[in-house]
Amino acid sequence: MTGRFRIAKGWRDMKTIAYLTLDTLFWSKKTIFVVFISLVVLGMAVLGRLVLSYNWIRAPFTPAQVFSTLMSTAVIHFMVVFVTLFYGTALISEEVEGKTLTYLFLRPIPKPAIMVGKYLALVWTSVLLVLPTVVFSYLILYLRDDLRPFWEDAGVLGKDIGIVFLALLAYGAFFSLLGAWLKHPILAGLIYAFGWEGIVSYLPGFTRKLTVTHYIQSIFPHENAPASLAMLFGERTQAPEAVSTLLLMTALFLAAACLVLREKEYVLEQ
């Protein structure tokens, strides 16, 4: 088998696995929950817009401030984490629970191709569900007669989309690893996301660099209370380093997930 043929076959295998996974991921009960989260975020954007339009609160609110709060609290620290946690951990563990993994493992494709194919489906589904929420929130908050703020902050929206995408990649890879590795990955994922990350990112020193959220906060274009508090205890990582670390983390987590899938024996209970 030549190298070129190998690559072509590998890509085709991953695509086939991704298509197969998309169907099972998208048409699952989790999607209802994710759509609900998305509607909550959009509902918050609508509420913000009403507050802005009718001056319900006597404070100098701007669309940028509401959008910033929405992004830092609801989208990055909540929606992204939950979407990737639910879908990422399900990639392998649901095939194990549903005992369908046998059908994939007994095909002439390397196990890492199965993992990567499934991960591609996860990224695609998450992007499809999270990014429109970001864009629609922006539209809800910024579309008005005076379009100047809309165009002025379009760059921030672009950055936010990029950051959300990077966060989806990194968290997605991490939770995929947990799903391939552990029997109860959701619990472990919750402990990581809301325990470890919640505590460590406020600690001084190097340990905070052992979280995904540190690098996301480092490149986050908005000022927000939790991030500012966290940054009080330590320096932000420089943007190029933060981006490359997030990409490196993604690659490492994904490689580890592939290795686990390759070496672990999955005993499907009869």
Place this chain on the structure above:
Amino acid sequence: MTRILEAKGVSKWYGQVIAVNKVSFSVGPGVTGLLGPNGAGKSTLMKLITGQLRPSQGELTLWGERIWNNYPLFYRMGFCPEQDSFYDRMTGAEFVAALLRLHGFSETEVNQRTDSALQQVNLVEARDKKIGAYSKGMRQRIKLAQAVAHDPELLVLDEPLAGMDPVARKETIRLIRILGKEGKCVIVSSHILHEIEAMTSNILLIHNGQVLAEGDVHDIRDLIDKHPHHIYIRCSEPRRAAELLVAFPDVVSIRFHPESNALTLESRNPDEFYSRLPGLLLRHEIALEEITSPDDNLQAVFHYLVK
């Protein structure tokens, strides 16, 4: 014999539990029945053969190659798992086609092979029905379809007849025999002796994780026939029947069941006994109401072999 599958001292344990214990055997072309009662280690052995599990000890090879993490072998192997699990939202045809795509076939070939596989298992009419709406027997058949669709040289079928109605069962047995005659290596597991006997005479008996016997079923039967067989007879005149039967040289003992007008006897040569019995009863006008052999099940066969 061309050796396709070879096991040398293979063991598999889960923690403290030994599922397969130092088994050595080889399998060539044709149908081989893997027989054993529930919990004997059949499914673990099947999972080892199909590379789902890694042997804890020993060597297991297919065409001379190790199986664990050797994915190119799956071009040549098809597997019908025991578990009743599917991507339920898919139709039968979508399920077979999706798995065929993972073999790298072109879309035209995928469609042709899907049609052919569904035809082989008589599921053409239900091809566009969701698997979730299939009956148990249809689900068994769609599992078989995905196993044969890529025309593998080795087929591993884990309890393929479970849940099938008699017609589907007969058809599946016929299909397995045909595949064996075509020179493919088919390994079929079951805990029901007569199911296996209908497919092949070549068997591998497994019990408590060990291979008890390997080879032709008749040879194994001969081995078993050295032990007396229990035969239960219910008839109009059990006492008179007993008087006649006790004269048979192969009859070792007779026990009465007065409450049910029946008797149980032990014969050292059951084949000969069965051939003589109808004539004898007819001559003496004794009406035979029931004749069964409590030994005619796999558990009893194992009992004999283990004893």
